[in-house]
Amino acid sequence: MITIKDVARKAGVSISTVSRTLSGNIPVADETRNKVLQAVKDLGYQPNAFAQGLRNGKSRAIGLIIPNFRSLVFPQMINGISDTVNKHGYTLVLSKTEENLMLEKEYIDNLRHKLIDGLIVSTATKDSSHLLELKKEKFPLVLVIRRLEDQVDAVITDNLQGAFEGTKLLISRGYKDICLMNGKLELDLYRCRYAGFEKAMHEAELEIKKELVRHDIDSWEDSYREMIRVFDEGYFPDAVFATSDPKAFGIMKAIKEKGYSIPGDIAVLGFDNIEMSALVDPPLTTIAQSFYQIGVRSAERVIKLINSKRNYKPVIENVPVELIIRQSVGDKTKIES
Amino acid sequence: MITIKDVARKAGVSISTVSRTLSGNIPVADETRNKVLQAVKDLGYQPNAFAQGLRNGKSRAIGLIIPNFRSLVFPQMINGISDTVNKHGYTLVLSKTEENLMLEKEYIDNLRHKLIDGLIVSTATKDSSHLLELKKEKFPLVLVIRRLEDQVDAVITDNLQGAFEGTKLLISRGYKDICLMNGKLELDLYRCRYAGFEKAMHEAELEIKKELVRHDIDSWEDSYREMIRVFDEGYFPDAVFATSDPKAFGIMKAIKEKGYSIPGDIAVLGFDNIEMSALVDPPLTTIAQSFYQIGVRSAERVIKLINSKRNYKPVIENVPVELIIRQSVGDKTKIES
DNA sequence: CTGAAAGCGCTTACAG
DNA sequence: CTGAAAGCGCTTACAG
Structure with a gap:
């Protein structure tokens, strides 16, 4: 391993000077600097990070x-x-x-x-x-x-704003009977998305049906099962707002399996805009996080x-x-x- | 920051002894060890990784x-x-x-x-x-x-084996006119998959149609476009083997857009088994890499x-x-x- | 502007 | 089994 000593010897200066040249914090004569830099280059010197860490913290x-x-x-x-x-x-x-x-x-x-x-x-x-x-x-x-x-x-x-805008889109497109498939309420982000949803529904004076609000859904498998359950319980929302794209995928799968069309029978809105969202059938409308x-x-x-x-x-x-x-x-x- | 000195002082021993106790490489009297360990615990001592790195390399x-x-x-x-x-x-x-x-x-x-x-x-x-x-x-x-x-x-x-088995599956299911959508040939893994495909086709004495073998496809967007091109050029394979799942997704998208059914009109085989593969419509048959x-x-x-x-x-x-x-x-x- | 020296926190050969 | 000391490779206050 090449150390600062080797560089100093090769450049014919002290190790202090090498260190100063490299750190750039302290002035060094041009000529000296050049000698040092040349030696550094010739030797392929790289300072030892442990020593630097120990010294500098x-x-x-x-x-x-x-x-x-x-x-x-x-x-x-x-x-x-x-x-x-x-x-x-x-x-x-x-x-x-x-x-x-x-x-x-x-x-x-x-x-x-x-x-x-x-x-x-x-x-x-x-x-x-x-x-x-x-x-x-x-x-x-x-x-x-x-x-x-x-x-x-x-x-x-901005989760609240995102969910708010997403829900407003659904409402502006004439959807009223909106099902919310939300994540774990213990997470702030899902509480915020829920709040955004509520805010948009309230502003539009639409009713939030308790039976259509499902929390603590954690994966596409979960949301798939939950959506099947929604149907089996006899509900038929005209739109589903899934608070993550994977959840939306599960929901699309459930809707298709039941023989309904998207968005003809039921619209689906996601949240995330992961890469796959452009690719699913039909491509998913969603709220993009950067x-x-x-x-x-x-x-x-x-x-x-x-x-x-x-x-x-x-x-x-x-x-x-x-x-x-x-x-x-x-x-x-x-x-x- | 708590150092080995603090521990030594608290335990009433030298820093050598603390170090030896902690490293465990060198024998220390039981009583001493206990004093040291107690001090370490009381102080919440963690050795400085820079110093250790510098010393030990x-x-x-x-x-x-x-x-x-x-x-x-x-x-x-x-x-x-x-x-x-x-x-x-x-x-x-x-x-x-x-x-x-x-x-x-x-x-x-x-x-x-x-x-x-x-x-x-x-x-x-x-x-x-x-x-x-x-x-x-x-x-x-x-x-x-x-x-x-x-x-x-x-x-x-085992890319060759994987592609070989995948292709054999297609063949055993009666597919003969197989299109290969392969990745960049400069990568060994795609050369191997290509080789596995060829091997299975040869063993089954099936013809590999040059026009249906497309290399250097790099993403689902690429494979989507390439599949559209295959159709536009007038080819109609009965199966497509995509050498990665994302490529398979692009192909499925192209097939569906052209109004054909999967696997009714054209079968699709992927390679990877990424999580999404179970979720697409229809779920993708694929070669799973662990x-x-x-x-x-x-x-x-x-x-x-x-x-x-x-x-x-x-x-x-x-x-x-x-x-x-x-x-x-x-x-x-x-x-x- | 430059060098000799101290010291960062460890580990381990050396001596006892 | 234990302690004092050297040294790992750096940086920087001190002196010139």
Whole structure:
């Protein structure tokens, strides 16, 4: 391994000078600098990151904790995080908790005392004391997609607004009997989407039928079964708003299996705009989250926190949504008139 | 930050003893050990990973380089890698190259001199000199899904066998006029799948129509367009073998748009078994790759390489495939008899 | 502008 | 079994 000593010897200067040349923080004579840079190049020298870390207390690495890789929302988000982190010369360290709080605490503890300068977290559990603890120690921490009230920096989709606009679209297209297939209510994002739905229905003075509001649906298999159940219980909504695209896929499958058409008999609206949504039959109308953007913003935020001594107060950044209109929602006003 | 000195003071011993107690490599009196462990616990001491890294030349971190997060095969694979790496007390460092060779070289260089003990790589470019270089330096390196002849350790799907079995299934179901929608021929895995297809066709003494073999198809959008082109050119295969599930989705979309039925008019066979494949309409018959398993094996392999001084010769591990039979392939022999 | 020296927090050969 | 000391490769205050 080539060390700073080798470079110093080759350049005929002291190791201090090599270090100063490379850091750029302290002036070095032009001639000296050139000799050093030439030696660095000739030898292919790269500073030892452990020694630098030990000295500086910085690793230039950022940790990312996500619950799993199954959800189709994470890849795009990681993409944004990865690009941004690399752009700023950081390395990305990844951990996955499978929603296991013990594991999460363990990983955070490890990373904390190891090789990261900041942390991005995308899990959400009922007990978040360990995260608040980190925050209290002023450790650079940002939540993505998930949030913890207003206590910790977070970058999230404007879920309420998204669900509000989506529901308004359905209403404007003449749908009245809207079924909501919602995720786990313990998650803030699903509470917000529910609130957005309610807000739009109230504004339009439409009735929300309790029997058509189903919470705690977690996957496309779940929503498929639940939709079959809706039919079996004798309900027949004219539209279904699924608060995630995978849920929408399950619902489409159920509707088709029962022999109904989309959007002819029942319209389907999703939330997410994952890649597959353009591809299903019929293509899904949905509320697009900018996962890549969300990733970018969260990474920029941690880096900002890392570089600032001051104690910023937490910022909750709402990334706007976009309505993507495809064929799974029709226009009842036209058909019936 | 709590250091080994604090622990030593609290336990009333020297820092050497604390270190020895924690490492477990060198005998320590029971009584002493207990005092130390108690102090460690009381103080919540965690050794500084930089200091350890500097001293030991080991980081207990493993790097992973993938081309992108778009492909649906990576999440499951990363999942397997992540679980395995963590199980062995390692941390996972992630980089993504967007198929950019310059970036790839840069990241490898960075990681190499930084914080990783071993590297898993899933990119494949024409110029792999930098990987062979690493291998020559005896740096622990494993390729996944991709391979570099027999020179570097690799964990891959048995692509030839998979394509062979898939094609045989089509043939056994009475399909004869089979269209192959294949990926980039510059990738070994697509050459192997092509070879498996050819082998099955030859064994069955069926003709491979050149016009029905299309290579270098890269996405579902590509395969959609190419399938439309096949129809527009006046061909009408009775089955299409797409060498990846996303390609199969594009093909299904094209077939449906042209008003044909699957598998009634045309059967579709995929390769991958990504999660979505069970969900499309009709559910896709496909050749399942065990991405999770592949991830696990590759991680186990790097760790083995890291822990062995000896110079293992490269092992190419073929992970078996599984035929997943769903509704996108019918049975012509029954229909026509 | 430059060099010699201290020190970051560990581990381990050396001495006892 | 245990302690004092050297050294891993850096950075930076100190002195010149």
